[in-house]
Amino acid sequence: MPTAPSHSPESSASRQLRALFGSGRPLLYIVSAEEQRVCRLLGDAARGFFEAPVPLWSWSLTEGLRRDGGDDAPPGGDTTDARAALDFIAAFEGPALFHLKDFHEPLRGGADVRRRLRDVYELCLGHGRFVVISSPVRLIPDELQRDILCIELNVPDAVEMRAFLDARCAAITASGGTVNTSEATLAAMTRALSGLTLDEAGFAIARARADGNHLGPASLPALFEEKRLSVNRTGTIEYIADGGQLDAVGGLEVMKKWLLERRALFQSRDTLGADMVPKGVLVMGVSGCGKSLAIKAIAACFQLPLYRIDMAEIFSGRHGSPEWAFAQACRTMEAIAPAVVWFDEIELGITSAASAGEQGRIFAFFLTWMQEKLRGLFVAATANRIDLLPAEMIRKGRFDEVFFVDLPHGDERLEIFRIHLRRRGADPSALGLERLVAMTEGWTGAEVEQCVVSAITRAKLADHALTFDDLMRCAARIVPLSKTMKEKVDHLRDWARDRAARASLPA
Ligand SMILES: Nc1ncnc2c1ncn2[C@@H]1O[C@H](COP(=O)(O)OP(=O)(O)O)[C@@H](O)[C@H]1O
Numbered sequence: 001m002p003t004a005p006s007h008s009p010e011s012s013a014s015r016q017l018r019a020l021f022g023s024g025r026p027l028l029y030i031v032s033a034e035e036q037r038v039c040r041l042l043g044d045a046a047r048g049f050f051e052a053p054v055p056l057w058s059w060s061l062t063e064g065l066r067r068d069g070g071d072d073a074p075p076g077g078d079t080t081d082a083r084a085a086l087d088f089i090a091a092f093e094g095p096a097l098f099h100l101k102d103f104h105e106p107l108r109g110g111a112d113v114r115r116r117l118r119d120v121y122e123l124c125l126g127h128g129r130f131v132v133i134s135s136p137v138r139l140i141p142d143e144l145q146r147d148i149l150c151i152e153l154n155v156p157d158a159v160e161m162r163a164f165l166d167a168r169c170a171a172i173t174a175s176g177g178t179v180n181t182s183e184a185t186l187a188a189m190t191r192a193l194s195g196l197t198l199d200e201a202g203f204a205i206a207r208a209r210a211d212g213n214h215l216g217p218a219s220l221p222a223l224f225e226e227k228r229l230s231v232n233r234t235g236t237i238e239y240i241a242d243g244g245q246l247d248a249v250g251g252l253e254v255m256k257k258w259l260l261e262r263r264a265l266f267q268s269r270d271t272l273g274a275d276m277v278p279k280g281v282l283v284m285g286v287s288g289c290g291k292s293l294a295i296k297a298i299a300a301c302f303q304l305p306l307y308r309i310d311m312a313e314i315f316s317g318r319h320g321s322p323e324w325a326f327a328q329a330c331r332t333m334e335a336i337a338p339a340v341v342w343f344d345e346i347e348l349g350i351t352s353a354a355s356a357g358e359q360g361r362i363f364a365f366f367l368t369w370m371q372e373k374l375r376g377l378f379v380a381a382t383a384n385r386i387d388l389l390p391a392e393m394i395r396k397g398r399f400d401e402v403f404f405v406d407l408p409h410g411d412e413r414l415e416i417f418r419i420h421l422r423r424r425g426a427d428p429s430a431l432g433l434e435r436l437v438a439m440t441e442g443w444t445g446a447e448v449e450q451c452v453v454s455a456i457t458r459a460k461l462a463d464h465a466l467t468f469d470d471l472m473r474c475a476a477r478i479v480p481l482s483k484t485m486k487e488k489v490d491h492l493r494d495w496a497r498d499r500a501a502r503a504s505l506p507a
């Protein structure tokens, strides 16, 4: 791949590396599963970061040292042995980059290797020689902690992804295929690939061109599908492909109006002052009243992809420490921007006593991140147990608005009935739904939906068209949450009354 011409924008990974080499630290450790990408970045670095191009030596356990990706081995014998490779580096004169692939194994193995690496540190310091270890796992022996700077590569940003896409397009054209190279198409494909590693992007492109050697607007669904699969593999972030629309949400008129106003502001974010750009919204309230539904509708309304951060997974410990997993998820989201990021049931971690100390740090991190994150991310957080959230979270200025979603009032319940009846092919107009208002006092939207589903099933089984009687009989059997958990629901409503804006118009 050609080095990017100097006038084109630099990718954030490249900027990050440039700054690190600029700081003069001779030992770097890059935690990344993307070895190819690290090779490419270091190749660009060797060619363009220094006053004059410097040689790039790469080492692997199977090949030993090789120069500039070619077959050139160093004179003087076998360097597949890690110690021999370090001896070569220690004796090297003049500026150079050394890339040690999967060097965590030798580090784990030999005390002499660890000792020799400390010598290498001294010998490279200040001489324009840099040693970069890359490995999918982070393994730095204690005695080297101070000498080695460890970084993680974030997923490629738009600049890096676009360069990768351009290279793939050129390869497709060279192999006799066709590519729609209009700027709009390439930009849309770059956005579709955002959030993926370059390897994953490569698979996505291969999948998209599988039917016919062509890449164009028609390839986008295949790219999105591959992205859904890849992002979901992170385990903590879920790409949600099928969000609903705002008109699938019954009631909540105040919040809907607010969102429509914010949409315009968000879409002109590049020309607005920082404090004008919408940052996000916190939606709390009784469970089953449409919080999740509303968030999905935000993404559709803003015409942005929606990603859900799974707090249960973050706190599960399956993805490293919760703190680390959370920070990692936030950073990944920055690379995926523009997008709506949804922190679902954000209070979840708070109730788990096991991670008591960590929660505080996670919330502190979250609040800072909210202030500093990219303009292209709109944060939507939902919470059921708002009383568990730290006060700073709710204070004005963190989120643009904090909405309380209450139990739907009569008119809202009717609207929710209509939405769910229509969705299932029933005509609500002739059913005389108004008669249900009194019977459904205190119901959540989820309970309304449940009633509609049971009634339609009942009518189907009896082989007649849905009637009011079906609805009424099913309604009579539903015991609403607000009854069974009265204290909890009342407490929540009291708590929220003067702390949050109501999402609904008054009854
Ligand atoms: N206001 C509403 N309008 C339409 N459907 C609703 C509404 N509230 C709840 N529902 C139905 O109930 C289901 C569960 O609601 P959900 O949004 O998951 O609740 P929450 O996230 O507040 O617990 C939704 O998928 C939807 O079908």
Ligand SMILES: [Mg+2]
Binding pocket: 291, 292, 382
């Ligand atoms: Mg929910």
